[in-house]
Amino acid sequence: SQKIEQNSEALNIQEGKTATLTCNYTNYSPAYLQWYRQDPGRGPVFLLLIRENEKEKRKERLKVTFDTTLKQSLFHITASQPADSATYLCAPGRGSYIPTFGRGTSLIVHP
Amino acid sequence: NAGVTQTPKFQVLKTGQSMTLQCAQDMNHEYMSWYRQDPGMGLRLIHYSVGAGITDQGEVPNGYNVSRSTTEDFPLRLLSAAPSQTSVYFCASSNSTDPNGQYFGPGTRLLVL
Numbered sequence: 378s379q380k381i382e383q384n385s386e387a388l389n390i391q392e393g394k395t396a397t398l399t400c401n402y403t404n405y406s407p408a409y410l411q412w413y414r415q416d417p418g419r420g421p422v423f424l425l426l427i428r429e430n431e432k433e434k435r436k437e438r439l440k441v442t443f444d445t446t447l448k449q450s451l452f453h454i455t456a457s458q459p460a461d462s463a464t465y466l467c468a469p470g471r472g473s474y475i476p477t478f479g480r481g482t483s484l485i486v487h488p
Numbered sequence: 489n490a491g492v493t494q495t496p497k498f499q500v501l502k503t504g505q506s507m508t509l510q511c512a513q514d515m516n517h518e519y520m521s522w523y524r525q526d527p528g529m530g531l532r533l534i535h536y537s538v539g540a541g542i543t544d545q546g547e548v549p550n551g552y553n554v555s556r557s558t559t560e561d562f563p564l565r566l567l568s569a570a571p572s573q574t575s576v577y578f579c580a581s582s583n584s585t586d587p588n589g590q591y592f593g594p595g596t597r598l599l600v601l
Contacts, residue, residue, distance in 0.1 A: 385528075411589050420492075420578050421531070423589025466531070468589075475521050475582070475590070477547075480530035 379405035381479040383467055389485045390457055398452040398482050400467030407469030410443055410450045411476055415464045421478075424465075425452075457486045489514050494579050494593035501569040501600045509564040509596050511579030519582045520562040521546070521590070522554065524575040531578065537562055538584070569600045 382401045390396050400410070409428045413421035427434045427443045427450070434441050440453040450469075454461050464483045470476030495510045513520065521536035523546075533546030537556040551573060553565040562581075566573060576597050580590040 413589065418595075420580075420592030420595050421590075422592070426589055475519055475533070475536050477533070478523075478531040480528065 379403070379477065381405075381467065381469060381477060383465075383479040383482045385480065385482070387483040387485055389487065392458060392486055392488050394457055396454040396457045396461065396484055396486070398465050398467075398484065400450040400452070400469075400479055402448050402469050405448075405469060406445070406471070407476075408471045409469070409476075410441075411468040411470070412439075412441055412450075412452050413466040413468060413478075415466060415481065421466055454484070457484075459486045459488050462486050491515065492579055492581055492591050492593035494577075494596050496596060497594070498597045499599070501566075501598065503570060503600060505569050507566050507569065509566075509577055509579075509598075511562045511564065511593060512560050513562075513579075513581040513591070514560065515581060515583075515591065516559060517581035517583050517591070518559070519584060519590075520556065521580050522552070522562070522564045523578045523580065524548065524573075525578060525595075526575050534564065534577075566598075569598075571600045574598060574600045 380403045411426045412424045415421040438455045442451045464481040466481040467479045468476035492513045522534040523531040535554040537543045579593040582590040
């Protein structure tokens with residue numbers, strides 16, 4: 378069965394550094410991959426979508442890459458700020474825009 | 489636009505009781521879905537709908553029923569609540585052609601005693 382893996386350990390970084398989060402998947406060939414942000418006690422909020430024919434996508438301080446050979450997506454936040462502290466979920470999918478979610482990685486940005 | 493709304497925000501049930509979690513969206517989205525989120529388990533899809541009158545099962549459908557009589561509403565029914573259904577439930581909606589991902593509601597926290 379398909380498996381989506383995100384680092385369960387929290388990522389701690391200093392303000393101003395680049396945060397890099399990893400999403401690996403197996404037994405799956407997604408046509409797209411979405412990234413969401415979730416704050417405690419709230420629903421996830423969509424950040425970016427990247428399709429299988431796209432290598433990289435950017436939005437302000439965010440950058441996502443999608444390597445279908447490695448079966449991996451990397452999510453980067455440049456010039457990180459304490460306000461970026463949250464849990465980040467990756468969600469690959471095919472067909473309809475109802476993807477499967479990974480368990481998420483917690484990011485903590487220290488001032 | 490209110491987006492996706494969910495009621496109630498919090499509910500306590502006794503084992504065996506039934507209840508309906510309400511979800512509504514005002515964005516005219518075709519797709520709606522229900523997820524549960526448990527610590528360490530991430531978001532798991534319970535049921536989803538690709539349009540009024542059409543529903544399908546997700547990863548963890550047992551113990552839950554859904555119906556989609558209108559585009560706006562997608563209620564989730566717990567037939568006979570069990571402690572294993574203690575969780576946070578999120579409803580989401582999206583368009584089939586919208587690359588802006590899913591819009592999530594604020595969640596319903598359910599405790600089954």
